[in-house]
Amino acid sequence: MSDMEEHDERVFRLTRRKALKGLALGIGAMVLPAKDASASVWESFFQKHFRELGKPERQKILARLEKEYSARYKKSVRVKDTPPPEGVLFGYALDLSRCVGCRRCVYGCVTENNQSRDPQIHWIKVLRLEKERGVDLEHSEQYYNPETVPQEGYFYMPVQCQQCENPPCTKVCPVQATWKENDGIVVVDYNWCIGCRYCMAACPYGARHFNWKKPGLPAGDMNPDTHYLGNRPRPVGVVEKCIFCMQRTRERDGKYPACVEVCPVGARKFGNLLDPSSEIRNVIENKRVFILKEDLNTQPKFYYFYSV
């Protein structure tokens, strides 16, 4: 009898131990993504800040990410860390008299930069403004949806990261996960961001976006040409933003940003502000430009102008 009791007790103890173990594993599985529960999880957990990494460490991380993304998206993914080119300060100009509000730039950007499709994240927002009011943001409409654009009585103003010279967003980051590079592009280290969203509160242009959910990026839609600080796939719980398509613009055979290339009316101009013969300098010289919310002293490198 007593043997039985002892046996029962042992069985109970074992099951209880098992139950506790199960509970621990369950909680662990909730916290750690089960599929990636390998050494790479810990490697990325202990990864240092991007700017504190030496070259060999960087190479190792890029290789790890390439391997991880290639497996996940079933294609050969490249993750670059091309530094800012010497003597380059990127600038952007947008012609408000040409923009028709078609939003091709919005979706061209999403395709190029691997934003989440579910839920949708857009780095560019096109505001519909009333001609009578001019640039009056409070009366703008982002969710216009007519049969055809442009609509009578309205003009359109796309807004994206203004790549400020004096960015309020980088200043507030408690862990220096976001900063301005030498070519003027404001970047985020997606492996360092803690997701506090202070930068989103600080940005006067609504240019920062948060991954509220694990980004839904179908393998077929994934652009395999990526940059570590740019358009590589983002994890959940971090902030992202427009990076002037650095995976294209920083290369030796540099291409225009996707939004410039896709614009059907040629409203978007891009180039090197330090090069006197660049198109962007030509616009600044010959058109009359303005910047958004100049009173905040953010000093955007994103200029708006009216060509006609």
Next chain:
Amino acid sequence: MHKIWAFIRGCFLLLRKGSKVYYAWVSALLVLVVVGGFAYANQMYYGLIVTAMRDQVSWGFYISNFTFCVGVAAAAILLVIPAYVYHWKPIKEIAILGELVAVSAIVMCLLFVTVDLGRPDRFWHLIPKIGLLNFPQSLLAWDVVVLNTYLVLNFSIAGHMLYKYYYRREPNMKYVFPLLLFSIPAAISIHTVTAFLFNGLAARPFWNASILAPRFLASAFCSGPAGMILMFQVIRKWTNFDVQDKAIFKIAELIAYAMFINLFLLGAELFKEYYSDTAHLAPVKYLFQGLDGHSDLVSYIWTAMIFNTTAFFLFLIPQTRENFVTLNIGCVLMFIGVYIEKGMGLVIPGFVPDVLGDFYEYSPTGTEIMVTIGIWATGLLVYTLLLRIAVPIMNGDFHVGEDGVNPFIGDKLFLVRKRVVVEEEDFDTP
């Protein structure tokens, strides 16, 4: 070192002893903590998408509660100043209860910030040297520093005093007094820094007003002490610890002054916004009147306004201040009023309308509410357990035994309603 271990061991022995009410109360809180924990596990699994926060309103209920709790924590100095600067005895006896409120409130603050993080697994990035704290540039980095300093400060002051009393000795004031004095600017700094955190953002005109920090402080000295007055009455009814009426009425009087300043500063702010009538009026209009058909916050803020004003008069008039019915009504009104005003009423209009004129009306989801309840329960649990230790020590019911090693536990019940004493009090109250 030996003695510290003996003290800690004694405390744990003590925590396990208590009346049925004590056990029921602690278990109820534990249930809420577990419910909150499950809600948080759910949020961890799916991401912050389970909250109502979105890109337009990127902070919500968690940061609102955080802001309010910083105020409650800062209010401890309303006891420290009369007790240790003016050496007023009735409050000196209870100052330690205020410090324990500060400890519990800061624990809640840290939890609210943590649950708001998208990547809590990377919290170590905030630790200087190991991570990369952006100090002194980021006000959030400042907040990390001052909140933790304030927590350590209050914990060590209260801890040292209780430790000494446990061994039936007087606290070493040579060490404690400078810390107590330092806790005064530290309390002011936690709320100032939290105000600056919002204040410094030029992108959000609703917060970008220099009156914000003074308003924060004024309202903090209303809500925190109002909560304490209620708590002190519970403590003296349910434990052997006595809190004098004189102390309670003095705190109530101080609250009246603080609320006057709070209402005055609010009026100054409203005048500036409405009279100058610029584009920056939009968030204020959204909050108080509703804007373009968006009016989710209007009923809340007017509730807060009515509560705060009513409470102000209840605290101002000596007859209502010194009548426990009206006093307690005032405390409840003020606590709720400031909770709305300094919580959702402060955080949400900063985001509505958003920087590009988009309207996203925010109200918290079930997950956010459950996590929040879990954190409040954690705060109350921490405070209960701290009181379980502090109250018997200060009454002399818990101290080291004759052998100098094992603890003597005189109060084995802790939470018992003192019926007889209450009746006596009713007759004896002058």
